[in-house]
Amino acid sequence: MPRCARIPSMKIHAQRGAACTLFVFALWRSSGQIPTQQPDAAAIIRGIDAGVQARYENVLGFTDIEHYAVFRGSDQTHPAAEMTVKDTYRKGVGKTYTILSQSGSEAVIRFGLNPLLENEKTINQPVNLPKSWFTSANYAMKPRLGHIDHVNGRECVAVAVTALRKASNTINGSIWVDAKDYTLAQIDGTASKNPSIFSGTTHMMRQYEQIDGFPMATHARAESNSMLFGRTVVTIDYSDYHLQLASQK
Numbered sequence: 001m002p003r004c005a006r007i008p009s010m011k012i013h014a015q016r017g018a019a020c021t022l023f024v025f026a027l028w029r030s031s032g033q034i035p036t037q038q039p040d041a042a043a044i045i046r047g048i049d050a051g052v053q054a055r056y057e058n059v060l061g062f063t064d065i066e067h068y069a070v071f072r073g074s075d076q077t078h079p080a081a082e083m084t085v086k087d088t089y090r091k092g093v094g095k096t097y098t099i100l101s102q103s104g105s106e107a108v109i110r111f112g113l114n115p116l117l118e119n120e121k122t123i124n125q126p127v128n129l130p131k132s133w134f135t136s137a138n139y140a141m142k143p144r145l146g147h148i149d150h151v152n153g154r155e156c157v158a159v160a161v162t163a164l165r166k167a168s169n170t171i172n173g174s175i176w177v178d179a180k181d182y183t184l185a186q187i188d189g190t191a192s193k194n195p196s197i198f199s200g201t202t203h204m205m206r207q208y209e210q211i212d213g214f215p216m217a218t219h220a221r222a223e224s225n226s227m228l229f230g231r232t233v234v235t236i237d238y239s240d241y242h243l244q245l246a247s248q249k
Contacts, residue, residue, distance in 0.1 A: 045159075051181060069081075
């Protein structure tokens with residue numbers, strides 16, 4: 001009889017445990033925090049690589065309008081020089097720029113903006129382009145697991161990046177990728193090698209939006225400080241994209 005008398009008590013404890021589990025599950029459902037299996041670092045990095053490759057394979061070309069503004073010293077309101085260009089990219093060919101308008105300091109345009117456009121042409125030559133991609137071939141990557149950042153209205157995963165080679169177009173810092181498809185949303189860091197136009201360390205930021213299903217730059221900012229040039233800030237705003245996609249052929 002004593003052994004049999006304990007059975008109802010055991011049932012009660014089991015029922016209470018099940019009820020507790022259901023209660024916690026209900027709380028997760030109501031708060032939108034139902035635990036799911038989170039991707040590991042390797043899966044995120046593979047997703048980043050796949051996203052970059054998909055963009056390269058599917059975007060055959062595009063045009064956009066880019067507005068460049070250069071600010072000097074403490075004046076961040078009145079540009080020392082401005083330039084608006086039409087950017088034309090063709091896969092397997094590279095980029096060309098058509099200057100639509102320019103104003104301000106001729107010296108800043110000649111020694112700052114014009115070399116900047118030439119550098120972009122060089123970076124986007126077919127032989128050089130893969131070296132500028134944010135992929136595991138070019139960067140050591142360390143995703144911040146179990147955390148979501150909100151970047152420009154998108155749920156993103158932050159990834160610390162360290163350039164595997166020093167170049168003016170690679171950074172040491174962070175990138176943010178969409179938590180769903182791992183496409184770029186934002187980059188932020190310092191150039192791993194100072195650009196030739198500046199003699200000081202350059203901090204760079206660039207934001208992206210999904211256009212026709214692929215990440216395209218919408219705003220960029222670069223700031224440098226040096227004894228020779230002082231503080232220089234360059235901003236770029238991108239607009240009026242027209243993409244040619246492989247699916248449209």
